[in-house]
Amino acid sequence: MTRTEQYIAFKTIVIREVLRFTRIWMQTVLPPVITTALYFVIFGRLIGPQIGQMQGFDYIDYIVPGLIMMSVITNSYANVVSSFYGSKFQHNIEEMLVSPVPNYIILLGYITGGVCRGLSVGVAVTAVAWFFSDLSFSHVLVIISTVLLTAVLFSLAGLINGVYAKSFDDISIIPTFVLTPLTYLGGVFYSIDMLSDFWQKASLLNPILYMVNTFRYGFLGVSDIPLLTSYTIIVGFILTLYFYSLHLLNKGHGIRS
Numbered sequence: 676m677t678r679t680e681q682y683i684a685f686k687t688i689v690i691r692e693v694l695r696f697t698r699i700w701m702q703t704v705l706p707p708v709i710t711t712a713l714y715f716v717i718f719g720r721l722i723g724p725q726i727g728q729m730q731g732f733d734y735i736d737y738i739v740p741g742l743i744m745m746s747v748i749t750n751s752y753a754n755v756v757s758s759f760y761g762s763k764f765q766h767n768i769e770e771m772l773v774s775p776v777p778n779y780i781i782l783l784g785y786i787t788g789g790v791c792r793g794l795s796v797g798v799a800v801t802a803v804a805w806f807f808s809d810l811s812f813s814h815v816l817v818i819i820s821t822v823l824l825t826a827v828l829f830s831l832a833g834l835i836n837g838v839y840a841k842s843f844d845d846i847s848i849i850p851t852f853v854l855t856p857l858t859y860l861g862g863v864f865y866s867i868d869m870l871s872d873f874w875q876k877a878s879l880l881n882p883i884l885y886m887v888n889t890f891r892y893g894f895l896g897v898s899d900i901p902l903l904t905s906y907t908i909i910v911g912f913i914l915t916l917y918f919y920s921l922h923l924l925n926k927g928h929g930i931r932s
Contacts, residue, residue, distance in 0.1 A: 676775050676776065676777070680775075681776070681777065681780050684774075684776045684780050684784075685780050685783060685784050685787075687784075688771075688780075688781065688784025688785065688787075688788070689784050689787045689788055689791070691788075692754070692758060692784065692785065692787070692788020692789075692791070692792075693788060693791050693792075695754075695758060695788070696754055696788075696791075696792045696795075697795075703750070703754075703792065703796075704792075704795055704796055704799055707746045707749065707750060707796050707799075707800065708746075708796065708799045708800055708803055711742050711743075711745075711746055711800045711803065711804075712803050712807075714738075714742050715735065715739075715742070715803070715804065715806075715807040715808075716807075718734075718735070718738060718864065719734065719735030719738065719739075719807050719808070720735070720807065722734075723735045723738075729865070729866055730866055730868075730895075730897050731897070732895055732897075733808075735807060735808050736808050736809070736810075736895070737866075737891075737895070738863060738864055739804045739807075739808050739810065739894070740887070740890045740891040740893070740894045740895065741861075741862065741863030741864065741887045741890070741891060742800065742804070742863060743797055743800050743801055743804065743822075743890070744797075744821075744822070744825065744863070744886060744887050744890045745858050745863055745887075746793075746796045746797055746800045747793040747794070747796065747797040747822055747825055747826055747829075748793070748825060748829050748854070748858060748883065748886070749829075749850070749854065749858070750792050750793045750795075750796040750797075751789040751790060751792060751793030751825070751826040751827075751829040751830045751833065752789070752829040752830070752832055752833040752836075752850065752854060753792075753833065753850065754788060754789045754792040754793070754830070754833065755785050755786070755788065755789040755830045755831075755833030755834045755837060756833035756834070756836045756837045756840070756846045756849075756850075757837075757846060758785065758788065758837075759785060759833070759834050759837030759838065760837040760840045760843070760845075760846050763837065763840075763929070763930060764843075768930055769930060772924070772927060772930065778921060778924040778925055779921055781924065782834070782917070782920055782921055782924060785830065785834055786827055786830040786831060786834070788830075789826065789827075789829070789830030789833060789834075790823065790826040790827055790830055793822075793825075793826035793829070793830070794822065794823075794826060797822060797826075810894065811894060811895070812893070812894060813892070813893060813894060813895060813896040814892065814893045814896070815893070816893075817889065817890075817892055817893035817902070818890065818893035818894065820906075821886060821889045821890045821893060821909075822890065824886075824906075824909050824910065824913060825886045825890070825909070827913055828886075828909060828912055828913050828916065831913065831916035831917055831920050832849075832916060834920050835916065835919065835920055835923065836849045838920075838923045838924075838928055838929050838930070839928075839929060840929075841929070857881050857882075857883050858883055860878065860881055860883075860884075861878075861881050861883030861884045861886070861887050862878070862883075862884050862887045862888055862891075862899065863887055866899055867884070867899045868899060882908060882909075882912055884899075884900065885900050885904070885905035885908050885909060886905070886909060888900045888905060889902060889905040889906070889909070
């Protein structure tokens with residue numbers, strides 16, 4: 676395929692993925708916004724004043740970046756895993772894999788769709804956050820780069836889950852038993868400085884911790900983790916998952932077998 680033809684194929688996949696979640700925005704975009712608003716009310720307005728400040732900031736201001744990032748993570752992941760498994764279930768993914776479209780174009784199309792949904796929800800949640808907190812943007816480039824990298828990372832993770840899933844139940848196992856615990860234990864609601872030495876070291880094994888702290892640094896200018904360390908780990912995970920995802924598509928794992 677020529678570059679122009681590859682671009683058309685990529686654009687077609689992206690348009691399909693974007694239309695897929697925008698047409699049912701009341702099921703894909705609105706629920707996480709409402710859920711996050713409840714977090715702001717309960718943890719920010721009701722519990723926050725009892726906690727006071729954390730690292731020199733009001734508690735609600737401290738948790739806002741983590742809540743935004745949590746919505747981006749879950750929605751980037753959910754968009755790709757549901758879409759890819761749906762294509763497997765309907766047996767139309769085979770049509771793309773046997774077409775002249777390179778597998779990396781298919782992969783990039785799904786990733787872009789997941790990123791679009793993650794960013795859409797993230798922007799909506801940020802708009803809601805302004806009703807509860809006086810948001811500040813200390814380092815805009817850090818905010819943009821972190822949210823993009825995170826959305827890419829969990830879009831890739833969602834595709835891998837979709838490849839291995841054998842039923843609709845399988846696409847909910849990882850989000851329920853792995854992604855949700857890691858997110859809640861990733862420093863969204865607290866600083867790891869509050870933990871004992873053992874649990875601080877254990878928390879460093881959680882990749883979401885690095886994303887949440889880097890994103891928080893972009894808003895507030897504070898982080899429990901050095902930025903260089905965070906970016907290195909995030910990019911390392913992206914490269915690992917990208918090449919593994921491409922390997923699965925090339926092999927046709929769970930599709931051709």
